[in-house]
Amino acid sequence: MNRAPGTPARTCGNVPGGVRPPVRRRVPRPFPDRYTSVAHDRIFTLFLAVAVVVLLARALARRLRTPDAILLVVLGVAAGFVPALPAVVVPPDVVLLGFLPPLLYHAAFFSAPRETRADAVPIVALAFGLTTVTTVAVAATVHALLPAVAWPVALAFGAAVSPTDPVAATAVLQRLGAPPRMVTILEGESLINDGAALTIFGLAVEAIGADFTVAHGAGRVVQIVLGGVAYGLVLGIVIRRVRRWITDPVSQIIVSLVTPYLAFVPADRFGASGVLATVVAGFSIGTHGEGFLQPASRLVGATFWRILTFLLESALFVLLGLEIRQIVRQPGGETWAKVAVVAVAVSAVVIGVRLLWELGNGPLARTVPGGRRSQTGLGWRQRLVIGLGGMRGAITLAIALSLPDTVGDERGTLVVLAALVVLVTLLGQAPVLPVLLRRLGLAEPARRRAEAMLARKAGLQAALARLDELAEDEDVDEQTAEAFRQMLELRLERVRYLLDRKDADRDRPAPNSRRVRTELVRAQRAKLRTLYRKGRIGAETYREIVRELDFEDPTAIKG
Template identity: 35%
Template sequence: MPVEVLVFVIVAVFVIVFASSLSQRTGIAGPLILVAVGVGVSLIPGVAAVSVPPELILVGVLPPLLFSAAVSAPAIEFRRDLAAIGGLSVLLVIVSAVVLGLFFFWAIPGLGFPLAVALGAILSPTDAVATSIVRRLGVPRRVVTVLEGESLLNDATALVLLRTAIVAAASGFSFLTTLGSFAWAVLSAVAVGAGAGWLALRLRAWTTSATANTALGLTIPYIAYLPTEALGGSGLVAAVVAGVVCGQGAVRWLTPEQRISDKLTWRTIAFLLEGAVFLLMGLELWGIVESNLEAEEGLLAGIAIAAVALVILIAVRAAYVFPMMQVHTARVARSVRHRLSVDGAGSGRRTAGRMRADIEYFDASPLTWKHNAMIVWAGMRGAVTLAAAQTLPAEVPSRDLLVFIAFLVAAGSLLLQGMTLPVLARLLGLRAAGASGPPRDEIRSIDEQLRDAAQAAIDGDTLQRRGRTPFSDALSSLPRAGFVAPLDPRGGADAPEALEFQLALIAVMRERLHELGRSGHHSTTALRYVLDELDAFEISVKLHLESER
């Protein structure tokens, strides 16, 4: 690695950390600060134009970035709003690409309709930065869930559509062929991604070392991505599916040490990769402008087309979100109520309980026009748009103009919408201080149910040591406060037994937590918070036990 590249990486890490710290102090989103820093540096005289190979973003950055988001995806909430998320991430992307394609076909002479749709597909996906901004504002969690699910899936939809449009431009358009290519790209990705996630979980369960396990986990996005791309599918969809499978299976297959190591590792990776993408996005400004000027495309035409395209994107998104989200919310709630009234009694207590939990969820957090307005305005474009634009073939007419338009739309939406989201949330009355934190009342409710399960196990005399021998009677009278804090062994013969008693109680609490998770009555945020507490508690007890042996 050249020294210059190493110095750049070190400086970039410091800039990313500085932007994060500045964001916490000023309330301005870190990605917006990074884009501004990159743009400022690119405009300094003497600074060479930066050109990042698009493969670095599409292959090197996006698979682990999307995988890390999928691992922590709130599965319960995603299931409930799957129709809304699917509509935003698939149907809205296709509609936006076609509408923009019609505009670009008219505004850019000689482009051709397939390539015009390709540019529309490039501009259609939203960026995950919106989720981080909205979450920090404290808006209702259901809005965050919808935006998070959309940004997780629509990148893959847009890139599959882009690839299909480019092929159609080169070989001629056929509706059946195009539809078949799109379906194969998605279905093959789902199959390979699910298989890769399943295989990775079993391999990691066999690996006892937390360090080696985490190292193996870093390869999973590419284990899903590479074979899918070789089969002609969407590697990004495969990475997302593998992340969902691994995230849901981690509770069953991985140890507390492995889960905590994974959480910290992927959080760090996502923080650095996301920051690097937005910093590079700003640094590329001058190089894009120079290329556009050298191609004699002019800047005014690109600026005008980009401005109209951004207005069209917002208008199409509003026209879709306001009626469709209302219809979705009413239809899903009505469907769940109908199923519960018709066959709820015969579908089992667990299924009926989950249906009731779904109804309570929809009733407690309806999507009003205020929430829909936030969803519309949070649809910002980002680095994926710029990276995808640079994958356009060199022989595409007015290629430099198209890349310039993509950059202007991405940067313009980030700055315009990203800077005004806090103001909009305040005007709509959706901003609530501290609402983005873990739900304390719900956490206390879960904690009480876990304590009750532990007490029931003690009262029923079902706890046993590893050798299947019963615990001492003195331990069975342990006060409830002892369930949530490690014992303080003072030496003696009973210390190891007391710690093993704590581990047995933790196992009971963990099983009860799994049951609560399957019931659907609690949010993913609260369940994972309590799971993290149990993991930390278990690790602490194991450390005490090792020191006693």
């Protein structure tokens, strides 16, 4: 502010020099710099650790021919003991609300509808019957070995360790060409048993420290199951109608990404099963997807979801490994010797009950309507593999971490037990599956390739027949028809050649064919780069043709 000439400056007696300094207003900061810096450093370090572990696990999995899930957990546990890495504690809600809905939706959307309906009896028996039996057996074991654990708490823990995680098992089965029916049963079981386990867990938690009647429990089961299924069906119908009018692939992806959360969160909020709602909605939309999704949307959507689920599953397994360091430091009020004994006992019960159920329920299942037909082709060899395919994963740890603090000192012990059961089943059962499949004669790597070739042959023959009809009706001129006929006949000739080869050679490409195709694609890429550098084509044209060549390149990564 300007003073008039001759006006003395304002002074302040207690300020050196007598002149009041200008007032500086301090702008409040939401977080102190040092705390913000520390938080950012922890997040960056954790993100970098997850990325390094995932990349290293992928590289080792290809060399060792081992499922990614096993190496992700092993390397995650090893990384968890690196002093420079921050402690990791993943809130259960992050797993149950952040990771679980899209993973369930993807599995349900891309499930095999005909095969799932055909195997409904064994899937439902495993998902509901085995989950309930495992819960009770584990609860009885824990209550007997740890008398301080009350029955409701023991049942909640039994529900936590009962759901399976099929990622490692199905990866082994698909890589070795096992009968697809076993994969369908394992995946179908895991879709439903999460909902069954969470239902039992919720009822057991309600019974902790409160009066709980059988009538109340039965009413809650009806509300949870029927409410989740009904809401999932309604949402599936609504989403199908909405997506029918969307032609933009990007918009289709956005709707598909929002759908699992629209299914899970409202159902869970209103007391129904979010898991069942998500599974039913995904299955309903997926079985009708070919009718309302455009080819471009299906192609882009499948690629997007394949990458998303890989990232979610990888991050989940790595975080599981990193978090185990924090969990094992707090064994509760029990000694490590006692915890180890109980962990071995619970793991034995989890594995043993599943094997006994799978090997012994065949005759019982035949008494159920439709059971005799559903059991055809499921001999003791297939049942043994399915029995050993029930590894536990991150969902078990997430449910165990959801145990309320009212449980008391036993909560820490039970969380540690859940983590140890996950490690024992994942690291103990998954490596046995490849050996077992080969010994039992269930590994048929050439079967899937031969099936695909037969399907391609039938499709090409149908295309040639349709082309002849179009030519006869004069809907296409003879020159165009001849060009397409030559292209289709060349493809058909190649398929016939591959089918005529010996069975032992069907899982390998034709001699030198891969190298020739690679060289042809490289020649086209080189010519494209030359045309672009000389200004003969623009950037958009260059990228468009490069994308087309990516689909033809035999070295491209197949999902």
